[in-house]
Structures are given as C-alpha cells and as structure tokens.
Amino acid sequence: MNTKPLPQDQLSCGLDFGTSNSVISITDLNTRREVFTASLQSILYFPEAEPDACYVGRQAEEKYVTEAMKGRLLKSVKTLLKQDKFLFTWINGKKVTPDQMATHIIRALKEQAEAYLGHPIRKVTLGRPAVFSEKEQEEKTAVARLLTAAHNAGFEEVHLQLEPIAAALSYEQHLQHEETVLVADFGGGTSDFSIVSLAPQKAQQADRSRDILAHGGLYIGGDLFDSEIMWHKVTPLLGRGVEYQSYGKKIEVPNSLYRELRNWERSFLLKDSKDRRMMDKYYVFSDNSPLIDNVRVLIDNNYVYSLFKEIERSKIALSADDCSHLRFVKPRLELETDLPYGDYRQMTSLHIDAISNYLEQMLAHSGFSPRQIDAVYMTGGSSLSRPIIDLMSRLFGAGSLRSGDTFHSVAHGLSLSRA
Template sequence: MSLVCGLDFGTSNSTIARLDTNGVPQLLKLEDGRQTIPSVIFFGFEDDTIHFGRKAVAEYVTGADGRLMRSLKSVLGTALIGDSTRVKARSYGFLDILGIFIGELKRRAESELDGQVDSVVCGRPVHFVDEDPVADRAAQDQLESAVRGQGFRHVDFQFEPIAAALDYERQVTAERLALIVDLGGGTSDFSVVRVSPERAKSMDRGGDILATAGVHVGGTDFDRLLSMTRVMPELGLGTKTRDGKRHLPVAPYYDLSTWHRINRLYNAQTLRDLRGTSREAQAPERVDMMIELIEDRLGHRLVGAVETAKIALSDADTTNFVFPVRDQQIETELTIEHLTAALHSSVSRIEDTIAETLKRAGIGAGDIDSLILTGGSTQVPAIAGRLRALFPDADLVRTDVLGSVGLGLAMDAKRKFG
C-alpha cells in the first residue's frame, strides 16, 4: 500500500502526519509512543550503533563515548553543508547525516502505518537563508536531495506557516484574517492568511496568502545569545590579555555556543590555540576551564544546559545555572531580565519582519483578527509578551506548538497527491 504524508523536519523536533480514514490529520508515533522526535543523532563509538531522538540524547547525557549531532537543519544553504565530520574511522558529510535521520523517520512511519510512504510534502521555512535567494534555493534543493535519497518518489514543499494555517482553519466558523507566527529552532516565519470554512474547500489557496516573510532567527539563536552573554564570560569571553591591549578572541566562544559548530573545536590545533590564549590572558583560570571542557567534549552538553535554563525561565523569574567541569563548575544566575536583554536584537529583527509582513499585505496590526502562535520558541516570555503587546485586540490562538505544521502538511499532501 502506497501512502502520502506530511514531513515536518525541524531544527529541534520532527513530526510525520497523515490523514486518517475520516480525513482528519493525525501525527504518527515516532518514538516510544510520542508523536515528536528530537532532530538528534548520536553515533555510538562503543557499539558502532546510531541512535536517534531521545535515545540519542540519553546516550550522550549518560556519558557514552560517541558523537552527538543536533540542529541538523541549520546547515542547509550554508558553507557547512559541504563539510564532513569524522566518526571513528569513517567520515560523514552533513548531507549524508541529514539523509540518515530522514531515512529513520521514513522507516518509523512505515512501521507505524504498515505500508510504504512514497509521497511526501515537506515543510520549509519562508527563508532558509536571509536575503540570499540563490542560497535559499540551494537549501531546498539540498533537502529535496536528502529526502529523495531515502526512497520518496514524489516530493513537494510547503511553507511551514502556511501548513500551520491549514491546521488552524479546521476550527474557524467565519472568515478571519490571521497572522501565523511560526518560531522554530532555526527560523521565524510570518504569514498573513485569509481563512474561512468556505476557503478551506478550495484546492488553490494562493490568493488567500496575502503576504509572507521570514528571518533566520530561532530557538537555537536564543540559546547561543544567552550563552554568549551569561555563560561564556565565565570562561573568559570579554576579558583582556595580560597587557590590557586587546580582548581574547571571540570565535571559540561563538563556536562553543553554537550546536553545529561545536565539533570544529574538537581538534589539537584548537587546544594549542587556547593554551596560547591562556598564557596571555588576565584570567587564565577561566580559559583553562574552557580547555578542560573541550578536552572532555562537553560542548553539546553545555549548550543543552543553557537551553534547559532558557526553558525554565518560561515558568520562573530566575534560575541558577550550574555546570560541572572536572573539579570546578560554571555558575551564574540567569533571570528573565537577562534573557530579555540577550534577545533584544533578535526580538527587534522579529518585530521588523512582522512589520514588513503587514506592509506587504497592505494592512495594519489592528486588521489582524487571529494571532496564531506555533513553534516552541513562542513560549519564551520575552517573545510571547512582545507579540501580545503588538496585537492586543487579536484573538490569541496557541496551536499544538510542535505538531500543527506536520498536521497541516498532511492535509496539503492529501490535496497534492491524493
């Protein structure tokens, strides 16, 4: 039996959905009965086994020897897509790693459905790469290549915020003008869409999409910014050399705060450079802790701890960040004010992109009837509060923040492939 599905391959989490016999979109159970799976791969060195999702994270956190790969989608359209990473004696290209993960999603979906999935609509951000249409097109082509390489015969794409609109439209009873705000792990996308029960019956919805815009800002950027402003200073960022003439190099701290760049630090040359930096530093003990952290390959675990702290600030005004490094620890207080300050430039870029979206649609904020929030990053207080302030008169609609895109993609797949 040949099946059609919607595939939401996300920076942080992924889903697959299809329509049931009653035409209702349903998310498939992809991992231990759960409908989402973190977009993470762990290459285990001890048993030469590849682990996925929560299992991958668990293997890594428990200290298993291996290589963790996360934020896989972030490399699309960038120079990193041509890079490779060594896993024991084998070298994997980043596009190959994307294919391995997507292939596992396909296998799990087919096991759940007891049939072959050969047609799929994949979600994509409005912009993989900001203000670079050539790189943006290359990113989609790269993703399509990875998807087709896993045996999907028919592949199409839909903007992720449009997919979220298709999901929301199932519950509307009258025409509404909606702003879809999709804040994911790697991108923030916005669309102004007319929705109604009558419009939902139309096969061609192009005329209902009044405007779209996007910016390459998302949850992983928020993690990096929080790390750079509050955690990396504990390792020497912002301090000066002993002669007081210059600051320590920023690049290794940036890499240590960025999931898909951390592996670049795990080499002998980086450690030699950092030891040279330590000898020149006013606070060499901080740089020495960074050296120990890199020697022990704790980079991904550190960024994971920052992400956990960011999430904690969704429910509390303050949290104490503590991260052990051998016989020492990184310790600093994190508050909502710190997070808000760290995200100031990102929030400004989001606001500017929203304004551009409204401008393209020829409307003002007061014309929006429904503000539809999807994507995990919409739960960050600094973001959610600002969005509410921008559209005080609109109905706030919180979708299944991790599943609405996949549900909408399944509906689109049924329309396109039958």
C-alpha cells in the same frame, strides 16, 4: 500496534523536518483526523566505536552521553542545507553530505510511521521554511538538498509546502467563522510568517494558493537566543575578559575561542585548535586563572553540548519564572549563574527588534494594518519564549494570540495540505 491498517489511498502523510525537532503526521482523508504522529529531536550521533552506525533523536543523545562523547554529534542539520560551500564533512573516515544527514532523520520518522501502518509510505508533503536564505543560490541549494534527502529516505513522490501555511491549515480545523490570520512559526533556526484567509467552509478545498495573502521569514530562532545566553552569561565564567601578563603588560584573553563556543555544533573543532592550545599559555600567564581552566576542561571533555542543554533548560524556565538558575557541574568543572528575565530580554533585544521590524515591513508591503489581523496563530518551540510573546502582544494585542500543538501542528497541517 495498528491491527487494522487503513488503505494507502485513504491516507495522507506530512513531515515537518525542523531545526530542533522533526515530526511526521498521518491523516485519514475521509475524516481529516490525524491517525498517527511521531516526533524526534533533529540530532545525529556517529560513534567512533561503530564506524557504520548512525543514531537519531533521543537515542543519539543518550548514546553520545553514555559513550563519553566519543564520536560526532550533529545538531541543527537543517541549517546546513543552505550552506552551498559546505559540501561534506569527514565522519569516521567517510564523507557525509548535508542531504545524507537529513536523510537519516527523515528515514527514521518514515520507518516509525510505516511500522504503525503496516505498509510503505510512498507520498509525502514535506515542510520548508518561507525563506531558507535571502541569497538565491543558497535557497536553491537548500531546496534541492531537502528533496534529495526525502527521495533517498524512500519517498517516491515529494511535495513541498511552506511550514507557516501548513500551520494555518491545522488551525483552520477549529474555526467557526472566516478570519484573516497571521501564522507565526518560531522555530530553532527560523521565524516564518504568513497572512492567510481561513474559513471552515474552505477546509475541503485542494488549492488554497489564493488564500495566501503574504508570506516571508528571517533566519532568527531559539538557537540564537541560546547563543546569547552562552555569550553574555556563561563565557565570563570560562575566562572571557580575564587578563594575562605579556611583556610587562596586561592583555585581555582574545575572544576568538569564545565566539566559536556560541555555536556548540562547531565546538568539536576546538579541541585540536590553535585557540585551545593558546589557552594553556593564557592559563600560566594569568596566574593560573580558574576561569581559564574552566574552558580547558569544558573543551577537552566534550562538555559543550551538555552545557547547551542546561542553557536551554534555564531559558525555558523563564517562560514561567522571572529568574532561572543555571548550574552545570562536571568533574573539575562547576558553572553557576542566575538568569533574570530582564537580562535575558536585554541580551535578545537585537533579535526581537529584527523580528519586529520585519513584521512591520511585511504588513506595510502587503497592505495590512495590525488591526486587520483577526488572530495570530503562534507555533514552534520558540513561540513559548516570553520576549516573543511580549513582542506579538505589543504588535497585535494579547487577545489576538492563539496557540495550538506547539510542535505537531505544522506536520498535521502538511498532511492536510494534500487532503
């Protein structure tokens, strides 16, 4: 506990509301040093047994598991902000809007920082991706919902800053000379890029808009990589590709249910769906295929989230190993498969190619060549992925790649951006 809190006018607050993780940072304006930081997973749990309760972060995950997945677990809330057609969802008999979901996460971080400081925090610089959506209306909807969430969490004054710009300001604190830097922020839902002119003598300047030479992004992140592993490696263990008998013909089980399984946050809808009921028919007419039984057990017992956690673990292991092993064991269910790096690279190749093409076009449009980029500052959890590292090494040279605090650099830079 902080026994000698700094006055409010000496502090600056930055908050990085992320797809997978969210972070708050408090910086001392005099020293430009971070004095407090806290992070949590961007997940929410609304338990059936407590209709008015909402748990956030690790506590949400733990409660969801210990209460046998009875309730609604929500992940990747940030991706819902841009969905202008998605107005609300019913949870425990109440309408819950996307901005209300975001408020829970932002408020939880705010309260942690306030408990440490001993006084309320009224101002915040809030991060936003370079591109929420390429559609103008979705972009406006996302920004409006993000601002609403921050105000409803208790912040009186909210400033928005691009997340890759914030990462650049964090990186600049360690520079000894001027550099033209490509900041690459690879998150769970987006990949954001900025070309920025940085120098140690510029660190105290309040307005850095002229130093932003180019910025942009696309909606590709680590969650898509998890989805590819689920589709290519796991769904065949759940019956995708199995044939069943129908009027004397062999027909392959439809893929509609398996496509839905690529996005675990929607999987709770499958339990009472027509696709799930049809699986009972396919099970009987496939001579009781154990693979089809696997998917029935998975959905009926709400194991999909736990399975994705294992998928994520096996993906992360490939950052250091040439092959990882995915093993998921529950009552009446055992899934096991190897995940060689070569397979992983192949199944993510379309997404990697899309990032490569975007970067090449961004450089060409802004008048830069890869040789004119002095350093590539990589941040975000997906920056540790080997296909990402391989791509950036190929485009800019391995010697130009830099990394800092993968998860906290954006929040620290956000607090610096108002210093």
